[in-house]
Amino acid sequence: MTDTIPEKRNGHPYYMYDMIRETPESIEITRKTMENTDYSFLSSKPLLFTGNGTAYHAAQIGAGFLYKTDLKYAFVQSYELLNYYVPVHGTVVGISNSGKTKSTIDSLIYQKKFSYIVGITHYHGTPMELISNKSIVIDADDKSLCNTKSFFDNAIASMYIASRYAGIDMNIDKTIETLKGLVTSMDSTVKKIAHNLSYVNRIFVLGAGPEEPVAREAAQKIKEATHIHAEGIELEEFIHGCTSLIDDKSLLVIINSNTVNSRTDDIVRACKVVGTKTVVINGDGDYSIDLPDLGDEYINALLNVLPLYYLAYYMAVEQNVNPDLLRFDEETYRKFDDIVFPPGAH
Template sequence: MCGIIGIVGASDVAERLLDGLRRLEYRGYDSAGIATVHDGAFDRRRAEGKLGNLAARMAAEPLPGRIGVAHTRWATHGAPTESNAHPHIVGDVTVVHNGIIENFRPLRDELIAEGRTFLSQTDTEVVAHLIAREVERGATPQDAVAVVLPRLHGAFALAVMFRNHPDMLIGARLGAPLTIGYGDDENYLGSDALALAPLTQRIAYLEEGDWAVVRRDGVEIFDRANAPVTRAVTLSGLSSAMTTKGNYRHFMLKEIHEQPVVVAQTLQSYLRPVEAKVALPQMDFDLSAVERVVIVACGTASYVGMIGKYWIESLARLPVEVDVASEFRYREPVLDGKLLGVVVSQSGETADTLAALQHMQAAGVMTAGIVNVPTSSMARTVDLLLPTHAGPEIGVASTKAFTCQLAVMAALAVNLARAKGRLDGDAERELVAHLTEVPAYMNTALAAEAAIEAVAHHVSQARDVLYLGRGPEYPMALEGALKLKEISYIHAEGYASGEMKHGPIALIDDSVPLIVLAPSGPLFDKTVSNMQEARARGARVILISDAAGIAEAGEGTVATIEMPSVHPLIAPLVYAVPIQLLAYHVAVLKGTDVDQPRNLAKSVTVE
């Protein structure tokens, strides 16, 4: 959500700032802007909508300057208009901001009472006024920022530029990530390492409450008490090639096709094929005392939690609760020391999930995090880090991050089962063998893309679509419906197949496609029975199953999508492929913006 890049450069920065914003598009935005300092004055270009609009403005009105800040904005306070777009300039100060200033109203009222004028509806402009006021009173930029930061409540990452100091940026973070990049004769600020990938590999991550003074010749970092601190400089390992689509039409399609490789990479970190065992990264982490598990996540990651509930309860015989992070704290959950709290997040910065994690830790709960960014706030906070290895995911709708999270959740379930004495060596050996097969089966699923593309024509004209599944395929039905909603804007709902006759069957008529996820196995007959009830009422059934399932129940459907026959443990990972590809090809037929669907952000860093 939103994106920041700043450069204190040795040469003009505008085009590099624009390029950095392109790498931040995946975070979601609805306006963008760039400001520089040149010849002792601020210069700024802003535009509503996509970056092409800003690029056109800059082509018509070039933006000189060797220092600058740039921003992609996802609207919170104020509509996505040019006047609300960042950067905001007040006097000698320019500010860009990710996050929300929760107490902006009393601060704004205070400033208005002093006679100050606001030109936008944003909370960010309050920050610019507060810092500018301190500068006008004679404070240095560093002192001004040090005075203002404690007055800001909420979550923020800030980059501040000063007209009279054209060799310095100040960055600050609280509840939203901000990264320092170290170059040769220039230095950088960015929302994440990906934004800075072509500029530098040398990265330092600001910690909670940190702020930094960034100059061409060096960086000073201070903690929330304004004491100088040192933060480790690491190599990001990212390259600009990771943010290109290659030969694919969209990032989402590229990332769907990357899944066999990244899931294999992820499983390699957890499977010990020679010993036929599953191992966690921290081998000394004792799970035997766990008596209950709570999984907290948002959106697609919450469906990983729901599938994890099936796996952990069946394998480890531990009770599992799954909660959406935005509700977790507010229902006053019962927490104790025998609980394992698991958070799931691609970015590791999701605001609601991070708050839930902090709530659990404050109650003395042991925590684990399934996270794709090992330097993120969650990754640094949890007791047990369970990294995924999906690599950068640019498409807003999660695909490869989802399946890598599932792979890690499966490994955690097996580990818990062994720790609780519910799994002997032969049973674990069998599960390891099935998990090892996942990448090959995902490749088989990808080979069905042409058939899935043909099925998309049955779905693309619908106004409403229903998905059905039983057992772990019920959360997969929810995920399939979410993917279709996210990128095609077709209304879709997922249901447990046995719940159809408890209300949703009233929605069925011959205009409603019904997508049924039904791998053959112990739950197949029940699922097909519910499918037939809907078909008898006119539903246009699309059956996703294996050859045996299609042979038994495919007659009378409008289409079938054949998947390989797999063990129930790994079925969700394999069946993720057809529901992702179906949503993708429907969206392409609808002509929507697949990689950047309207109103959505990749990383939701505000509540």
């Protein structure tokens, strides 16, 4: 919540690191919460997920396997839902870590005239809890403004809802246990990579299909944590014009899969010509990060976020940047935030 700026730390470990490391405990709270949830609200069809930024990405990544079905569902960013989307006569699931994100709350208030509203948040007594027909509160505080821990909570919650909606057993327990293991195993691996890339001043994160929202979420965290320009973009779209921006101080992070493997190889080979370094998740690049395969690209997408959070964190450490604050400890940036998000609105 940007109304509450974390206590300023002067070096590693920052709160962002603590929150990543606390992910296993937090998703256990989420698992218990969602296992005890009454899902009768899903009888109202279609299903739509909404939110902003990290909350929106969490819904897309956690419930992305719905793309494989012929069910009626949608993912719509809250401002778009409020201003450009037709009313939804079904179930709308709104997600906001703080429970007070203005455009999310406004969109839910409007949609409540037509739909059953489910609100997922991390705090009691918030506008989201008060306006929702059904409120799901994940009682786990995220002390860094990057909201890494709450991302996984919200993604797992979305996975539960989508699984019940689709009537598909997604083996959520296996996903959770694998994710918990990565919290430990990825730490030192990614730290070394970030150290070697401390000179980078421009970053593109590429992903296709279920990995596109992963790319956008990773780029958002890199921007928030490091203050380095980063862009998350669809893998094939990147090579239609964006290549003019890369050089030997740029980095491409590619989230690979069996589907796009040959295209990933093309891009890695091309990057060597211009001197751009590559980090490839589940593939071969200048730096490679291999993760467990859960047998489903849409579920693997959730795992792929974890090393990219570590990358954002350790690149911030290399830049001597505090990743917790989003520059809100600086007067001008705080004033900016107060204009676009009046106190109590984010």
